[in-house]
Amino acid sequence: MTAVAETTLTERLRSQASRYHAAHPFHVRMNDGELSPAQIRGWVANRFHYQESIPIKDAAILSNCPDVEVRRRWIRRITDHDGVGDDPGGIEAWLRLGEACGVPREEMTDHRHLQPGVRFAVDAYVTFARTKPWPIAVASSLTELFAPDLMATRLAAFEKYYTWIDPAGLQYFRNRLFQAPRDSEHALEVVLEHCRTPEAEQAAYDALAFKNDVLWSMMDAIDAAYPA
Numbered sequence: 122m123t124a125v126a127e128t129t130l131t132e133r134l135r136s137q138a139s140r141y142h143a144a145h146p147f148h149v150r151m152n153d154g155e156l157s158p159a160q161i162r163g164w165v166a167n168r169f170h171y172q173e174s175i176p177i178k179d180a181a182i183l184s185n186c187p188d189v190e191v192r193r194r195w196i197r198r199i200t201d202h203d204g205v206g207d208d209p210g211g212i213e214a215w216l217r218l219g220e221a222c223g224v225p226r227e228e229m230t231d232h233r234h235l236q237p238g239v240r241f242a243v244d245a246y247v248t249f250a251r252t253k254p255w256p257i258a259v260a261s262s263l264t265e266l267f268a269p270d271l272m273a274t275r276l277a278a279f280e281k282y283y284t285w286i287d288p289a290g291l292q293y294f295r296n297r298l299f300q301a302p303r304d305s306e307h308a309l310e311v312v313l314e315h316c317r318t319p320e321a322e323q324a325a326y327d328a329l330a331f332k333n334d335v336l337w338s339m340m341d342a343i344d345a346a347y348p349a
């Protein structure tokens with residue numbers, strides 16, 4: 122494939138930024154400082170199911186991937202979330218975020234606040250990763266191309282508007298500021314390398330659209346469950 126064609130696929134993928142969940146009304150209100158503590162708590166408790174499912178999703182991709190070089194890098198995503206050595210990992214960081222917001226950790230881990238629509242969307246993402254060709258599952262992670270801007274805006278918004286939350290609890294967002302660009306850069310390399318036919322390029326594009334729908338559906342379910 123020529124560099125020109127690669128640019129085109131990259132551009133097509135990046136063009137889906139406008140459908141990223143950063144534009145969801147609930148996120149817009151969050152970043153404008155308009156959410157109540159109950160709404161923030163509902164969001165944090167529901168998003169925990171996404172956090173706990175990400176390493177399972179990434180293990181599914183690993184289990185389908187015969188390429189040692191890809192696996193050597195992809196496995197990092199699992200330890201980032203599960204922790205390794207002295208690093209407690211992203212799932213623990215999210216639990217601490219929840220506690221800083223006033224949600225006891227057992228209320229996250231026992232799913233008592235988990236909305237059916239959030240469960241359904243997250244589980245659909247895991248099933249997608251289990252059942253699609255592994256480079257297409259990798260493409261579905263590319264929403265992370267769009268994540269750093271949202272993460273920076275969110276961090277600033279939490280520090281400015283939600284001062285009732287202990288800032289130490291925001292470490293999860295700080296970690297994602299450098300993890301997300303590193304991960305999405307690798308995922309994009311993999312997709313450009315392995316999705317070279319028009320059919321595979323379209324499947325990669327569709328995978329990213331599917332993932333945008335997963336994230337948007339989660340936000341719809343959260344928005345409906347925790348009205349102003």
Ligand SMILES: O=C(O)c1cc(C(=O)O)c2c(n1)C(=O)C(=O)c1cc(C(=O)O)[nH]c1-2
Nearest residue numbers: 175261262263264265266267268271297336
């Ligand atoms: O808070 C967010 O807006 C957000 C978005 C995304 C994303 O774009 O998929 C991820 C994360 N956070 C995140 O924390 C995370 O670990 C993560 C992993 C993945 C993925 O698809 O592999 N996306 C995301």
